[in-house]
Amino acid sequence: MTLSSVSDVDATAPKHLADQFSIVGVGETTYSRGGTFRTTRAMATEAISKAMADANMTAEDVDGMLSYSSGDSTFSPFIAGDLGIRLNFYMDVFGGGSSTEALIGIAMGVIEAGMCKTVAIFRSMNGFSQVRIGGTGARSTVPVKGDELHSRAYGWQAAGQMFAPTFMRHMYDYGTTPEQVATVKVTHSQHAARNPKAYYNKPVTVDDVLSSRFIVKPLHLLDCCVETDNANCIIVTKAERARDHRSGPHALIRSVVGRCCKPRIDMHYQHGPISTVAGHYAKEILWPNAGLGPEDVDVTGAYDAFTFTSMLQLEDYGFCKKGEGGQYVSDGTIKLGGKRPNNTSGGHLCEGYTHGINMVIENVRQLRGEIDDACPIGPDGKRQHTHDFSDGGSCRQVKDVEVTANLGWAMPGTGSAMVMVKG
Amino acid sequence: MPGQITADHLGMTLTIDELDHENREYFAYCAKGEFRLQKNPNNGLVRYPPTTRCPWTGDAEAEWVPVEGKGTVYSYNEVHHAIQPAFKAVAPYMLLLVELDTQKGQPSEMEGLRVAGNLVTADGEMAPPELVKRIGIGSRMRMVLKKISDEIALPMWTLDEDAEQPAKPWRYAQE
Secondary structure, eight states: OOOOOOTTOOOOOOGGGTTSEEEEEEEEOOOBSSSSOOOHHHHHHHHHHHHHHHTTOOGGGOOEEEEEESSOSOOHHHHHHHHTOOOSEEEEEEOOTTHHHHHHHHHHHHHHTTSOSEEEEEEEEETTTTSOTTSOGGGGTSOEEGGGGGTGGGTOOSHHHHHHHHHHHHHHHHOOOHHHHHHHHHHHHHHHTTOTTOSOOSOOOHHHHHHSOEEEETEEGGGBOOOOEEEEEEEEEEHHHHHHHOOSOOEEEEEEEEEEEOSOTTSGGGBSOTTSOTHHHHHHHHHHHHTOOGGGOSEEEEOOSBHHHHHHHHHHTTSSOTTOHHHHHHSSTTSTTSSSOBOTTOHHHHTOOSTTHHHHHHHHHHHHTOOOSSOOBOTTSSBOOOOOOSTTOOOOOOTTOOEEEEEEEEETTEEEEEEEEEO | OTTOEEEEETTEEEEEOTTOHHHHHHHHHHHTTOOEEEEOTTTOOEESSOOSSOTTTOOOOOEEEEOOOEEEEEEEEEESSOOSHHHHTTOSEEEEEEEESTTTTOSSTTBOOEEEEEBBOTTSOBOOHHHHTTOOBTOEEEEEEEEOSSSOEEEEEEEOTTSOOOSSOBOOSOO
16 A cells, blocks of 8 residues: 655754754643533633642743643633633644644744743543534534535544544454454553543453444444543643753753644545554654654553544554554563553543643653653652553553653644653 | 524434634535545645645635546445434444545555445434454545535435455444
8 A cells, every 4th residue: 555655844943943942841630520510711821720739830931821622621711710820921722632743833933932931731621511522412403514525424524424434444454453452442441440640540351442332333332432521631831941940851842733634624534544543744843853763752641532632643643563553562572561651640531631632741741751640659758669560550650751742643644742851 | 793604414413614614615516416526726635625725736716627436445334333423322322434436545555535424324314233343454435415405515425235245344343
C-alpha cells in the first residue's frame, strides 16, 4: 500500500523555542459522574487555582488564558474575574480532543509575541451530567442540517460511530484482532488501579472487554472511554520565569504539532488509506523539531477516547511499523514496567475524560518525578516512589523519565502532539 | 425560517437552508431519482460530498453530472446502541462507505468516491438483522435513492443481487 507523499512537509518551526517554555503548573478537580454537581465555572476556578498553587504563582503572575470547548463550558472572562486575574490576553476556542497541544503552541507564540507572560489553559466540562460527550441526550435530537445530511441523517453522529470505519479498515488491512485492541483497556485499567483519582480503578481482562455489549462495531462498551465531570488546567510560561517560581525538575516543551490534518478533511474518508490517521503527517513535524525520535521516548500519552485511538496513533507516529499497532499495544511494551508505558494515569478509558489535557498533566508529573500515587510521603515531604510495578503494587512513577510524548486525537483526520523533556 | 426546506426521516427533522445551493441541488437531483455529483469541467474530476470548490484545484466552475450508483463496500460500522431516537427502533443498523466504480483510484491511488449510506432493502427500508449479517467489506452494492420529500432523497445502499459477490465478505470477527 502506498501513501501520498509527505516529503513535502517542511518542518521549519523555529527551533530556538525548543526547551524555552515550561508547563509550570498543573491542576485538576476530581473525576466524577454527577458527584460534584457544580458549574463548569466553579470547576474551572478550582482547577486553575490548584495549578497556580502548584506553580507557586498568584493572580498577579497569570495574565493570559486559553480554553477550548464546544459550547459546554464557561468563557475565560468569568473564570479570570472569579480568581482576581487581570488578563492581557485571552481566547476561548471551539475544539475538543487534540486542542490541548495546539493551544500550548499558541500560548508559546502569544508569549513570544510579547502579548502576555503566562497563560493558564483550561478545559472544564460536565461531560456526564450536562453535555454528554457520547452524544446522547439533547445533542442527539437537534435537527439534521445542511452538510450533516451526509452523516447524521444516517445515524452517523457519535464519535465512535464516526471513527468506526477507520477502525474496521485497520483490522481488514492488517489483521488486527479484537483481543489485541482490548489490551489497551486492560493495560490502562491496571494503571488506573494505581491512581487514587481514577474514576474506574478496577483492573479488567480481555474477556471483560470482549464480552461487554456492542456499542458500534468494532467497539464494545469497554473499548469506549468514560464520560465524566471535571476541569483541568495547565500553566505555560517561559522556562526562566518558571524557575523563578518553582524549584526542581521542570517539564519543558521540546516540540509541538497542532491540529495537523489528513487531506480532504471535509470528509477524510475520500482520501486513503483510511486505516492511517493524522499522526502519519504530524510525525514529520513532531520528530524533526524535537531532534529526537520515538525510540528516545520513555512514556507516551496516546489519546484513548477509544482503545483503537491509542493504537492507531502509536503506530502512525512511528513507535512501531505501520500495521503492527495491534502487536505493539499487546506485547507488554505499553504497561508500567514495560519499555514505554502509555497513559500511566489510566487515561480517558479509566481516569476520566477531559479532551486530552489530563494526559498532559500526567506526563508533566512523570517528568518531575511527582506522580500522585499512593506511595508513602517521606520526611522531606516528597513521595517515596518504589518503582515496583509487580501485581498489586501502588506505584506508577516511571523511573528516570527524560522524554515524554503526548499524541492528541480529534478524529482520524486531525491530531496534535507534543514532546516534553525534563530540564 | 423563510426558504428553509424541511423533511421528516424516521421521525428526525432534516433541514437545508435556501442559501445552501450545493446541498439543495444535490438532494433535489436525488429526489428526482438521479444521483449526480459536481464535476470540474477543467480536469473532469467529480467529487463527493458536495463542496463549494474543486478539492484538487480550487476551481469554482462545476456541473452536475450523472454518476452510476454502483460500488464495493470499503468500510462500515454496525450500530448496536443507537443514540439518535430515530434510529433506536432500527438497530442494529449499518453505515456503509461504498467506493464507487466511477473514478476509483483517481486522481491518486488511494483516492476514491466513498459514498455514505445505510444498508437498506431493495425497496429502501432499513435492513433487518439477517441482511446486516450478509454484508461486509467487499460486498457489491447498488444505490437506492430513498425519497423523503419532493426536495430531498437520501442515497442508500442495497445488496446488488445481479452482481458477482465475494464468497465471504470481510466482517468483524465477533457476530
